[in-house]
Ligand code: SF4
């Protein structure tokens with residue numbers, strides 16, 4: 001079994017504090033624009049706020065990995081007496097929906113925690129979030145065991 | 159390439175069922191900025207003075223502010239302009255929330271709507287794809303209920319929807335247009351209903367270009383932090399539980415009764431408990447670090463949110479307590495009515511009943527208790543049933559339709575529009591001017607930069623003017639330092655203060671800034687985040703157009719005179735610029751008229767309040783001058 005050391009950067013989310021302002025989306029999209037800050041477009045953001053005004057539910061979600069196929073398991077979460085199913089809170093960009101994809105090219109978007117070096121003051125979404133819904137936890141490292149067949153892919157990704 | 163703005167408007171003809179994306183003239187941005195400014199230019203060019211509010215030729219314009227959708231925090235307003243059936247004058251309305259930025263991301267600065275649909279429709283704007291869809295199934299639905307339906311129907315949760323409720327469908331003059339936590343009052347709701355446009359749904363996934371990106375982002379990041387930490391911006395009423403200011407000083411019922419000493423510690427504790435028992439959270443508007451909207455769940459009602467004085471108007475009109483406002487707001491917001499005018503109209507009706515001008519026969523089946531009565535009359539108004547059909551035209555028109563002395567009960571309107579219920583002893587000269595000459599119809603859309611009252615000691619005043627960054631000119635500091643009695647201010651000061659106050663609103667309403675971080679908030683503490691010193695820089699960095707304080711001020715003057723010209727063309731004159739007779743107890747007609755003369759001169763208007771030839775020419779608006787000469791409004 002091979003192991004690798006991974007640096008883990010964590011953004012903590014407290015959805016009950018979220019005001020639904022979407023400043024995080026604005027900031028992320030323009031920070032990642034090329035050239036930087038040249039455009040603003042929340043659809044290109046790697047953080048999107050799940051937004052259900054009717055039931056007062058606002059949940060910031062950070063883009064995770066691209067997945068090649070829609071998953072075939074399903075789950076349902078019940079909140080404030082309403083059922084949220086399917087993909088509501090999923091982090092993946094996936095063929096079955098257009099969340100976390102560039103609107104023009106369809107290229108998958110993924111949160112890189114604002115890349116290297118980390119901007120002074122922390123990730124952009126955290127810096128713009130005034131409500132305290134987003135906070136940045138100090139970096140930590142994790143030792144991860146890789147199964148043989150995953151080694152290649154895992155290394156490639158690093 | 160255009161920066162900050164998209165450079166395109168969406169033209170919609172509801173009679174023909176057609177829409178078209180039209181490129182706009184970049185020169186107009188330099189002259190009028192965007193938002194209300196460029197909308198009013200369209201109204202001037204395309205809606206002749208004779209066109210009535212309910213004519214298919216009237217335009218209904220939804221504008222984004224010039225800075226909406228850029229990183230500028232608190233730039234998120236949707237500005238709605240048209241001509242109002244209530245006043246037959248220019249209607250100006252602003253709503254917060256998310257609609258404006260979404261529209262911009264869809265690739266449009268404005269939606270310009272003309273004509274009338276044959277039957278109820280809604281507009282679906284998905285970037286470049288625009289559809290006019292049947293809305294028969296949405297008839298009778300509430301504003302927010304409509305938004306939910308539309309989102310489900312389109313299978314789009316990230317769609318922003320602006321909708322009218324039953325009141326708008328029935329062309330109730332107090333009808334609003336609601337979107338998310340925002341509500342556009344003061345005129346456009348009934349026009350949207352008249353055009354049979356139930357809702358507009360918009361989804362935008364396009365880029366907004368920024369001219370000087372890194373610099374703008376840097377400034378905005380600092381502003382965002384400053385706004386977040388600054389207690390003098392945002393809505394203090396969202397968190398401050400002491401609301402003695404409105405309850406002890408404003409007038410209750412049909413703007414009649416002051417209840418000094420009403421507020422108490424016991425009441426405050428009780429109301430605070432009530433609020434926190436029912437409040438789900440506080441919400442903000444797009445890209446703003448403040449959270450001004452209290453979201454309330456009230457048993458048996460639809461969840462609603464309120465901001466500012468909107469939480470007091472119903473219970474004060476009904477002589478009730480906060481729980482009554484909580485009970486009725488969820489209902490009223492779904493019906494889509496303005497929470498400033500509507501409670502006054504209902505209180506007016508009950509006063510007429512008490513006076514015997516209306517009788518029980520006018521209110522068949524009305525409950526005996528006051529709360530039941532308010533809900534009953536609200537219901538009649540939004541459906542235009544029975545007496546509700548008359549009351550739905552607002553206090554001014556209803557009083558004249560009812561007659562029999564009802565006119566005397568219309569004591570709180572200016573230009574046929576219900577004013578805030580404030581009755582004071584001594585006249586505050588800038589307030590006289592603002593109430594008399596304001597064309598945004600509500601004082602909340604005019605006041606805001608210079609404090610409402612003097613501070614008691616010289617030391618306090620000195621402290622106030624120290625670091626008064628928003629102050630555009632040192633003369634205001636001098637006047638404030640010397641100001642001791644509310645009613646005593648030099649005439650020149652009263653004119654300049656009124657001008658500055660309204661300037662900031664005209665600027666906000668063209669660039670999309672919220673008054674709570676800008677124009678409205680300077681008066682309480684003087685520490686507003688936006689002012690004539692930093693706004694030009696933000697415009698320059700976002701749009702690439704060079705702006706400085708003087709050029710910004712010129713754009714304000716242009717936009718101000720444009721509104722005046724629109725209204726003068728529709729017949730508004732000096733005689734209409736009269737505050738309610740009982741607004742102040744102590745009046746001095748001669749002084750007031752001199753003040754008005756001085757203000758007209760200050761503004762470059764003639765004795766009748768009409769912009770002079772020189773004023774119009776200096777602002778490059780000779781096209782208005784020419785039309786005024788042709789119509790004999792000005793002599794050539
Ligand atoms: S910036 Fe913060 S409060 Fe605003 S939507 Fe994002 S997570 Fe919520």
Ligand code: SF4
Pocket residue numbers: 232234254255391392393441442443444446447448449450451672673674675
């Ligand atoms: S200050 Fe309040 S009302 Fe204004 S934009 Fe921010 S959250 Fe909305």
